[in-house]
Amino acid sequence: MARKIGSRYTAHQILGRGSAGTVWLGDGPEGPVAIKLLREDLAADQDLVERFVQERSALLHLDHPRVVGVRDLVVDGNELALVMDLVRGTDLRTRLERDRRLAPEAAVAIAADVADGLAAAHAAGLVHRDVKPENVLLDALSLEGPGGAPPALLTDFGVAKLIDSPSRTRATSIIGTPDYLAPEIVEGLPPRAAVDIYALATVLYELMAGFTPFGGGHPGAVLRRHVTESVAPLPGIPDELWQLVHQCLAKAPASRLRAVELATxxxxxLPSLEGLPPLDIDEHVEDGYEHDEADEESGEGAASGPVTGAAQAAAGGGAVPLVHSRVGPDANRDTHTSMRVPAADELAGGAHGTARAPRPVGEARAGSAKHHRVAERRRRLKIGVVAALVAAALAVGGWLATSQDETGSLPAPAAGYSGG
Structure with a gap:
């Protein structure tokens, strides 16, 4: 059923629902658009609306081919809507759900496009604050790039900041998606451009590995890992690429590259990655998450299921929903999750080491049940070998003693055979 959005736009079909609101396929004076109708409680917050309207100019002037453009901001009674460019294709989360992981060349090409978009936004003084696969759209109508990757566009600028306005959150709250939150946000510092670089490096890691470096389990455990644990290297990728990912996942914001440097x-x-297949990495657990011992001890071992929501194709071209519907619980990757800032002692109490170490297929994860079983089998095998050697030595010693008792001397060596 069609509904009017302001005086210029009409929404025809729901493309998706999410924590921020509902996205509709609509049209306006200049043709088809995507209309993000924000939740009623957001639109009813007058302070929030005024703050967002003040940033309208910056959002409307963020014009870059790697950013989904904001065409208009509509404030009409209790309705607050963003009118955005309509992108035909799919989103990166849907692509990951289908392929599990991408070849390094395609993953790097997508990340480079997103870095270009972030560079433009940062130059305009905008921080995205919620970079993740759900907010990266893949343009199916454009020519494919390196590795067969379609051009990528970053969307949802301004939404995280809108929901994180002072009138809606306390200083002790965190707004964001746990898997992609930079350590400084967890520690309560204001988000700067470097948080987007950290999130993008996390996305790049996920594109190649099939899982995020610090995700899994209770959101509190995920936040702790961002602060206390080092990222595990990915086996099978060129060292130069790994060093780049590692630098952008640095705990210290100043150690990360700027967006324009990362894109370059x-x-x-890209040329050195041509033809490399997707990484052959063993799955860390069957459901896509794993729990460390610290999680279990603190009662944080109840993992959420992996994301199962997907884009719904719109009639006549497969329009991309900018906010997605969900099937089942999604605590780990839900957009704009509000969490309490962990206290210093809680962060310090986490496991210090390497989180979720990827490994070649067939190799058990250190500390896992399989790893302990393999270690126990090896231990028992060693004990068995040692016992057999001891028994053999005792047997030989007994034989030698018996022989000496019977003959009074040790037996002579056997004579060699010579043919005649």
Whole structure:
């Protein structure tokens, strides 16, 4: 059923629902658009609306081919809507759900496109604050790039900041998606451009590995890992690419590259990645998450299921929903999750080491049940070998003693055979 959005736009079909609101396929004076109708409680917050309207100019002037453009902001009674460019294709989360992981060349090409978009936004003074696969759209109508990757566009600028306005949150709250939150946000510092670089490096890691470096289990455990644990290297990728990912996942914001530098470096690596297959990495657990011992001890071992929501194709071209519907619980990757900032002692109490170490297929994860079983089998095998050697030595010693008792001397060596 069609509904009017302001005086210029009409929404025809729901493309998806999410924590921020509902996205509709609509049209306006200049043709088809995507209309993000924000939740009623957001639109009813007058302070929030005024703050968002003040940033309208910056959002409307963020014009870059790697950013989904905001065409208009509609405030009409209790309705607050963003009118955005309509992108035909799919989103990166849907692509990951289908392929599990991408070849390094395609993953780097997508990340380079997103870095280009972030560079433009940061130059305009905008921080995205919620970079993740759900907010990366793949344009199916454009020519494919390196590795067969379609051009990628970043969307949802301004929404995280809108929901995180002072009138809606306390200083002790965190707004964001746990898997992609930079350590400084977990520690309560204001988000700067470097948080987007950290999130993008997490996305790039996920595109190649099939899982995020610090995700899994209770959101509190995920936040702790961002602060206390180092990222595990990915086996099978060129060292130069790994060093780049590692640098952008640095705990210290100043150690990360700027977006424009990251985009340049990623594109320089593309020729060396041509033809490399997706990484052959063992799945960490069957359901896509794993729990460390610290999680179990603190009662944080109840994992959420992996994301199962997917884009719904619109009639006549497969329009991309900018906010997605969900099937089942999605605590780990839900957009704009509000969490309490962990206290210093809680962060310090986490496991210090390497989180979720990827490994070649067939190799058990250190500390896992399979790893302990393999270690126990090896231990028992060693004990068995040692016992057999001891028994053999005792047997030989007994035989020698018996022979000496019977003959009074040790037996002579056997004579060699010579043919005649």
């Amino acid at each position: 470096r990623l594109r320089e690596l």
